[in-house]
Structure formats: structure tokens, C-alpha cells
């Protein structure tokens with residue numbers, strides 16, 4: 001599998017470190033136990049398009065948000081995580 | 089039909105034409121007392137122990153594909169009970185004890201081979217950690233021996249003991265650990281469950297779970313609706329998808345793990361060896377092939393195939409540990425989708441939905457758990473409450489913080 005880095009172009013996945021799903025929003029410190037539990041542990045883990053965070057540690061060192069079909073590894077989209085669009 | 093040496097001999101006279109299918113292929117009934125979703129090792133073992141230990145035989149196992157097509161037929165076959173944390177030690181030791189009597193119990197040759205599992209250590213700190221784990225095991229009544237370098241050298245010829253970067257300093261040995269032929273476990277449990285009246289329904293994917301007033305009442309399947317008041321989910325790598333049918337969101341990510349088999353060679357390795365400086369484990373099958381594997385690929389995946397960087401990494405570990413293996417050719421390689429949990433330990437227990445029970449989160453180590461998982465899950469389904477052996481493995485432990493994190497890696501499924 002290769003990932004299209006917006007800065008560096010298409011690179012092998014061994015250059016990247018995987019974090020997990022994108023778009024998880026950290027709850028406020030005084031949020032409920034349920035909110036923290038959902039953030040920390042509960043995952044949709046669907047079989048389809050997955051938005052996820054990768055760090056290009058052996059390249060430009062940027063965080064990128066990749067949309068990938070986890071059944072086929074087809075990459076739909078990749079963008080820099082700092083772009084406001086990606087933060088959604 | 090009972091399998092025995094005599095039956096084999098008698099069959100020799102008639103060209104072995106007397107064998108019949110190992111289990112029936114029944115039509116689904118409209119209703120059962122209990123349904124098990126997922127015909128892997130865990131689902132089949134659960135059905136078997138429901139019938140054997142609890143007398144519940146009006147049971148169907150619903151498998152979307154064929155028996156043995158999931159992880160039960162894809163793993164590297166290692167069994168052991170060398171865990172540190174009490175909940176894990178006792179649970180996996182129960183499993184090892186069940187393995188020891190399994191073949192007589194189910195009248196099936198599963199090639200249970202207690203050839204030992206040797207975890208190598210490469211530094212003083214690692215030796216201390218292994219000594220601690222070994223002591224914890226012995227306190228729990230489990231066998232463990234700490235070997236020094238000389239004992240390892242004598243036991244496993246061919247190791248690169250004096251490797252410049254990661255010299256082998258010794259190992260933690262569990263002699264009762266070993267390997268089991270994985271497909272035989274699926275077939276053996278399927279046959280034994282079937283003989284006790286369990287219906288095994290293949291090509292029967294569950295596509296919906298019917299809930300009325302907070303309790304399960306049945307499922308929708310590729311072969312039509314089936315009613316039941318008790319349903320146990322044991323779908324391994326697909327657990328999140330199946331649980332979502334009941335509106336549950338699990339602390340699980342699905343990841344792929346690869347396995348490799350080399351060409352067959354004469355006996356070179358008579359135990360299971362694991363590398364302590366990387367993630368690598370190897371044994372030799374009775375056919376002569378080396379069976380080995382390493383890390384998971386590390387990113388969410390429902391594709392039953394692996395990526396190249398991990399192939400590279402596993403091969404590097406193999407030749408770092410056993411330089412002679414560099415001459416071997418790899419014959420086969422495949423991947424399986426695993427249910428990585430947030431603390432690296434499994435879930436076997438109840439759910440917020442009455443009559444719905446959950447068995448998942450096995451990560452890359454659920455094969456060795458198969459007998460105890462089935463045994464405990466059957467107890468939980470039959471009595472409505474967990475057995476002391478699986479009481480700690482609740483779904484709720486993530487909410488309350490009572491996690492069982494053997495590696496201390498936190499809520500990072502790809503690092504367990």
C-alpha cells in the first residue's frame with residue numbers, strides 16, 4: 001500500500017506512522033464518563049471508507065488525513081491535517 | 089462414527105470407502121434455543137460446551153462462509169499460558185488444560201503437540217521482566233523455567249546466540265506450551281458439536297439482529313429469519329460489524345496479521361521460539377515447513393492480505409535469529425483480520441441487551457484460547473452470568489477503567 005502525501009507525492013506506507021481514526025474530538029476535562037469512554041475506546045470500525053491520521057515521519061513530517069477503503073486499500077483522498085477542512 | 093485405529097484398519101479392507109461426512113448439512117429450523125454467530129474455533133467450541141456441559145442442544149452455529157475459513161484456519165497454531173496478569177494467567181491455563189484432554193474428549197486428532205514455547209531475552213532488563221512473569225506463572229500453578237544462555241544454546245541449535253546487536257542471553261520456557269493443528273480444531277469441534285445435536289449452518293451470514301423491548305428475539309440471515317431468545321456473537325475480526333447490527337459500538341479495531349510457511353525441510357526446530365528484540369515467532373510443522381509470523385500490519389484493515397513492509401520486517405527477524413533460514417524459500421503467505429481490543433485482552437460476557445452475549449477482542453492470540461473461550465462463553469450463555477474465569481473480561485471494563493493491559497500500551501489497538 002502507498003499513500004499520496006500532499007507534500008511528497010506517492011510514498012510507501014513504511015515511511016508513515018499510523019495513529020487511528022481522524023475526527024475524534026477530545027472531550028472537556030469535566031465531560032461525562034460516557035463521553036470520555038466514547039472518545040477513548042468506542043470505534044465505528046466500519047468496513048468501508050475510513051478517515052484516518054498518518055504521520056509522514058520519514059518524509060515531510062506532516063500529519064495527513066487519508067480516506068481509505070479498508071477492504072481494498074483504495075485511497076480516496078489525502079489532505080494535510082492542518083487544513084481546516086480536514087479537521088471536521 | 090467413532091474414529092479409531094481399528095476403524096482405519098477395517099477401512100483398509102474396503103478401500104477406505106466407509107467414511108461419512110464429519111457433520112450434517114441441515115436446513116435451518118425456524119427457531120432454536122440458542123444461536124451462535126460465527127463458526128470459527130470459538131463459536132464451534134461454545135456450541136460444543138453448551139451441549140456437553142449444560143445439556144443445551146437446540147443450538148445452531150451460523151457461519152457466513154465455510155467452517156475453518158476465518159482465523160481458526162489462518163493462525164500460526166501456537167498455544168501457551170505464559171501471561172503475567174492474574175485474569176489472563178488463570179483463563180489461559182484453563183485453556184491449556186482443556187487442550188491437554190481435548191483429543192480424547194472430542195475423539196479427533198488435533199495434533200496437540202506440547203513441544204514447549206521459548207521466549208528469548210536479550211538484555212538484563214528483559215531477563216528481569218521474564219523472571220517476574222515466570223514467577224507470577226508459578227505462583228498461579230503454571231509451569232515456567234528461566235533458562236540461561238547455555239541452556240538455550242543446547243536446546244535450540246542454529247540460533248545466532250552471539251548476534252552483535254541482540255545477543256541471546258537466555259529464555260523463559262513453558263514446556264507445556266506448543267502447537268495444535270488449527271483446521272483440525274475447527275473440524276473436531278464441529279463434528280463433536282454436531283454429534284450432540286447442534287446444527288451447523290454454513291453460507292448463513294447474519295445480516296440483522298432482531299430486538300424487541302430490549303431483548304433479542306432472533307436474527308435475519310442469508311438463509312432466512314431464525315428466532316432465538318439467546319444469541320452469542322463470536323465473529324472475531326468482524327465483531328464490530330456484527331455488534332453494530334444490534335446497535336453496539338465496540339472497543340475494537342480490525343487489523344490484519346500475516347503468516348508465512350517455508351518449503352519443507354528435515355527437522356531443524358523442535359520447539360516454538362519467539363524473538364525478544366523484535367516481534368517474531370517460529371515453529372516447524374510436522375510436514376517440515378517453518379511456520380512463522382510477526383507484527384500486525386498496524387492500520388485498520390478488513391482485507392485478508394498483508395502489506396510488504398511487514399513481510400520485509402518478518403524476514404529480517406527470521407534471518408537475524410536463525411541465519412541458516414536465509415537459504416529457505418517461502419512457499420505461502422496469507423493474512424487474517426483480527427479484532428484488536430483497546431487493552432489487548434478479550435471480551436467474553438453479557439451486553440446491555442438482554443439475551444445477547446459477546447465474545448471478541450482476541451487480537452492475535454485467540455487460537456490458544458479456543459477451548460476456554462468456548463467453555464466460559466457456554467457457561468455465560470447458559471447461566472446468564474460469567475464464570476469466575478471470565479468475570480474480568482467484561483465489555484464494561486473500559487468504561488470503569490478495570491482494563492487488563494498485559495503490555496501496558498494503553499488504548500492503542502495497533503500497539504498491543
Ligand SMILES: Cc1cc2nc3c(=O)[nH]c(=O)nc-3n(C[C@H](O)[C@H](O)[C@H](O)COP(=O)(O)OP(=O)(O)OC[C@H]3O[C@@H](n4cnc5c(N)ncnc54)[C@H](O)[C@@H]3O)c2cc1C
Pocket residue numbers: 125126127128129130131150151152153154156157158159160161162163164165166167292293294295322323324325326330345346347381422423424425426450451452453454455456457
Ligand atoms: C495470521 C494469524 C496468526 C495467528 N497466530 C496465532 C497463534 O499462533 N496463536 C494464537 O493463540 N492465536 C493466533 N491468532 C489469532 C487467532 O487465530 C484468533 O484470535 C482466533 O482464531 C479467533 O477466533 P475464531 O477462531 O472464532 O475466529 P474465526 O475463525 O475468524 O471465526 C469467526 C467467524 O465468524 C464468521 N462471521 C463473521 N461475520 C459473520 C456474520 N455476519 N454472520 C455469520 N458469520 C460471520 C467468519 O466468517 C468466521 O468464520 C492468529 C491470527 C492470525 C490471523
Ligand SMILES: [Zn+2]
Pocket residue numbers: 005006007008009056059060061062
Ligand atoms: Zn510527506
